[in-house]
Amino acid sequence: MIVEKKLVIKNKSGLHARPAAIFVQIANKYDCEITIKKGKQEVNGKSIMGIMMLAAEKGSKITIIAEGDDARQAVQELERILLSETVEEFDEKK
């Protein structure tokens, strides 16, 4: 199963700092392959180094692509961190 999701990052710190760390931690819970695309750049969503290379800020347009049996759940959870304005808000939603 391949799930693709386009979205605009709402988190104030973009995909840096704690949001990036949380993103990678969540991504690594799933078996599916996770890729993030920003423009032409494509990185592995399970790699903190990859995500830092992406330098995605608040307002960046990105695509999450997940491939594998648990792709749907993975995308659903990952999208939440990017759409929460702050890490605290994300924690509350959990």
Next chain:
Amino acid sequence: MRKSKKSKHKSNEIVLKGIPAAPGITIGRAYPLYDEEIRIPRRRIREGLVQDEIIRFKKALARTRSEILAIHKKIADEMGMEKARIFGAHLMVLEDEVLMSEVIAKLKKDRLAVEYVFWQVLEKYIRVLSKSDDEYLRERVSDITDVGRRILKNLLGAKHRSLDELKEKAVVVAYDLSPSDTAVMHRRNVIAFATDIGGRTSHTAIMAKSLEIPAVVGLETVTSSVRNNSAIIVDGNRGLTIINPSRHTIKKYQLEKKRFEKFEKHLLKLKNLPAKTLDGKEIDLAANIELPTDVPSVLAHGAKGIGLYRTEYMYMNRKDLPSEDEQFKAYKGAALSISPHSIVVRTLDLGGDKFLSQFEVPYEMNPFLGWRAIRFCLARPDIFKTQLRAILRASHYGKLKIMYPMISGIEELKQANAILKEVKEELEKKSIPFDKAIEVGAMIEVPSAALTSDVLAKEVKFFSIGTNDLIQYALAVDRVNEKIAYLYEPAHPAVLRLIKTIVDNAHRENIWVGMCGEMAGDITLTMILLGLGLDELSTSPIIVPEVKRIIRAIKYEDARKVAEKALSLSTGGEVEALAKAKLKEAIPHIAV
């Protein structure tokens, strides 16, 4: 090997701020416990040995991982989760599958020694990140370098130097010091410690105190900033370490060292004596702190309680807000450690020259006159209430007082008190204990508050005069503008008259009045301040003994007369001249 360039000045001087763990000043040469020079050999690998190389790499990763986990735990225990978080980031780099498989793929392709390949891959990332427009990402370079360096050390089996090799007097610089390190050292040759991690109760701190040498811990990057034999200054009073100090800095510290040593002798004599004048008038001599970790210094300098706890430092340099529990623990810890004395907790004083990274504060033309301090808190009752709840909960365990900053009139004071009342009622409903008689005060730092202090005094239990802002507002002098620094005169008659008004209005309503700005620690003016009738002075801890010495050498009766005379003078210069002359009469050898 790359070096982090942050906080490097033109003169090559690097100033690092850490935690003061043992007092004193040392100027000397650095002896890093690890040899920092790592040479990475470019070695060819035979095809048959590639697998062995990969195993070697994985072993080094595993060892690095357990090292980082151990440090993580240690820091979390000693300094709290906040400080430990950075090592969580280190672990993530270490566990990054993509990075590691890139290394293994390149190793198979190039057939070069793994340390060489690894560093090439890591440098590629470092290069990209250091060019980033984003400050956060640029800062991560030092985290990645740090992890990379650890992995390299484990790959190369870098030698750990031992302290028994220390043949000359030197400042020991280490990541951390363990009892096994210090057990073998030649004690006479160790003249100070500077470490990356550790707290006031760490082995390094305890060892330094027993050796009576200065120590600064928690410097984070001292090991990566220093080289063998670098000139280094360890300032255990302020918690600073300066690497490659300029000639000017060295001169400054030589004087400071002399002054400190002379002064330490006095200190011992004065510590347990009251701040009482020759004719028996005693005042409360307290100290100002920024973090609970400053409390030991307050006690060591013989201050009677804390007259100003600047809580905003807990909010600074972080992306999130401190939770109620985190604040509660900090306030409770501080209250317990200063007991039986009290702490005046100033509520969040953001703005002016202190900004928080959590908020996008709009650009202001006049930030000191802008959206700040109590104005900000009243607009953000969610943040304000969290802090008040934490203070109230902590008040059950020790003597806390609440002080609102930057009150400019009675409405603000009433609004703040109304919010406090709400929070108290919430706690009562939940049967959470707190000190129901907690004293609430206003910081008087705006001229309008000073001039209406008769009205304000009816709503509070105390005043504390914040002179830094009061002076800049009263004299219309931006205190951060160097061009007009000459106009910033604490001794200006206008300032003295404002203080007199505040003190008289407070006493008319039978409340106490203190001073917590820098002026309270200006020993030239101590006599005048005493004479104006202040009940409390709160200064930075290291100044407390100096102020005490003056109070103990003068008569309150004389101080009253000097203050009265000062109020009749027409310029700050005249006031200062009078103050100096009278002080010299009382203490002939004093340097002012």
